[in-house]
Amino acid sequence: MAYDQSAMNELHWLIDMVQTIEVGLVVLDRNYDIQLWNGFMENHSGVSPNSIKGSNLFEQFDYLPATWLKQKMESVFLLKNRAFISWEQRPYVFQFGNYRPITGRADFMYQNVTLLPLSSLTGEITHISMIIYDVTDVAINKLQLKAANERLEHLSQTDGLTQLHNRRHWQICMQREFDRHARYGEPTTLVMFDIDHFKRINDTYGHIAGDKVIQHVSHILKQSLRETDCAGRYGGEEFSVVLANTDAKSALNFADRLREKIAASEMLYESAKISVTVSIGICDIEEELENSGKWLANADHALYEAKQAGRNCCRIFEG
Numbered sequence: 001m002a003y004d005q006s007a008m009n010e011l012h013w014l015i016d017m018v019q020t021i022e023v024g025l026v027v028l029d030r031n032y033d034i035q036l037w038n039g040f041m042e043n044h045s046g047v048s049p050n051s052i053k054g055s056n057l058f059e060q061f062d063y064l065p066a067t068w069l070k071q072k073m074e075s076v077f078l079l080k081n082r083a084f085i086s087w088e089q090r091p092y093v094f095q096f097g098n099y100r101p102i103t104g105r106a107d108f109m110y111q112n113v114t115l116l117p118l119s120s121l122t123g124e125i126t127h128i129s130m131i132i133y134d135v136t137d138v139a140i141n142k143l144q145l146k147a148a149n150e151r152l153e154h155l156s157q158t159d160g161l162t163q164l165h166n167r168r169h170w171q172i173c174m175q176r177e178f179d180r181h182a183r184y185g186e187p188t189t190l191v192m193f194d195i196d197h198f199k200r201i202n203d204t205y206g207h208i209a210g211d212k213v214i215q216h217v218s219h220i221l222k223q224s225l226r227e228t229d230c231a232g233r234y235g236g237e238e239f240s241v242v243l244a245n246t247d248a249k250s251a252l253n254f255a256d257r258l259r260e261k262i263a264a265s266e267m268l269y270e271s272a273k274i275s276v277t278v279s280i281g282i283c284d285i286e287e288e289l290e291n292s293g294k295w296l297a298n299a300d301h302a303l304y305e306a307k308q309a310g311r312n313c314c315r316i317f318e319g
């Protein structure tokens with residue numbers, strides 16, 4: 001008798017805990033009809049256990065990804081194994097609002113869900129249980145950390161003045177294109193250019209005007225690029241571009257168009273109209289090129305020749 005009493009007590013406590021625990025508990029039968037719906041589910045869905053018991057889960061919540069979820073549930077019935085749904089795979093299964101004040105930034109509750117086979121007294125799997133965990137805090141923290149890391153990564157790769165790749169990151173891209181050429185042999189060309197007599201701009205109009213000219217030139221450069229081109233600010237007023245799938249002749253077309261666009265444009269600074277020109281060096285990858293450093297040096301040499309030839313012109317490196 002005393003044993004019965006204690007067992008009854010235990011059962012009572014368990015039911016109480018199931019009702020009040022801060023985790024969602026749902027039991028479904030073989031037809032996905034709801035057999036148990038605890039307090040957590042009631043609080044977040046607004047639907048009481050009495051009104052939902054016996055109704056079909058997928059009819060009750062028609063937004064549920066039925067095909068996908070049924071497939072997972074069938075495998076739980078069949079293989080008698082647990083299955084997990086992580087918020088990273090699917091942010092939520094049940095569309096519940098997020099009421100937590102600390103994570104007010106999320107509009108919905110992120111969830112991890114476990115599907116658990118429930119066996120009858122004969123050992124048959126007749127039901128499954130869904131256990132729904134609110135992981136909004138963890139998810140938001142992780143997403144914020146990821147976003148912050150992405151911002152930091154972008155900052156560490158980007159030149160602040162022009163928003164082009166900075167020198168270090170551009171060199172990594174350039175090396176990648178050099179290696180790609182070694183593997184696939186596609187024509188790849190390096191273009192380096194430098195603003196002519198830039199010192200005079202600084203001396204005449206001041207450093208701020210000089211900075212604006214650098215931004216102006218990089219803006220025109222960005223407009224001229226294709227998706228696959230990799231452009232960077234190599235140094236103060238020196239820019240570098242790797243043109244993928246482009247031979248020296250096509251690169252010369254690109255470079256001449258860019259040069260003409262820059263020469264034809266004007267930048268307004270205070271009441272002054274500032275025009276600049278650029279000199280451009282071009283070098284494609286030849287078979288005898290030992291490394292990317294030599295490629296860069298050759299393009300730089302071609303740029304030097306363009307300067308020597310009177311500036312505002314392009315030169316292709318001739319070995």
Ligand SMILES: Nc1nc2c(ncn2[C@@H]2O[C@H](COP(=O)(O)OP(=O)(O)OP(=O)(O)O)[C@@H](O)[C@H]2O)c(=O)[nH]1
Pocket residue numbers: 194195196197198199200202206207208209210211214235236237307311
């Ligand atoms: N405003 C500004 N000036 C810079 C920046 N980086 C480098 N410079 C200046 O750019 C000038 C480069 O001058 P030089 O290398 O002599 O070349 P240049 O006057 O352009 O002459 P050429 O290249 O021979 O046509 C220097 O005066 C640098 O101080 C920058 O970020 N902003």
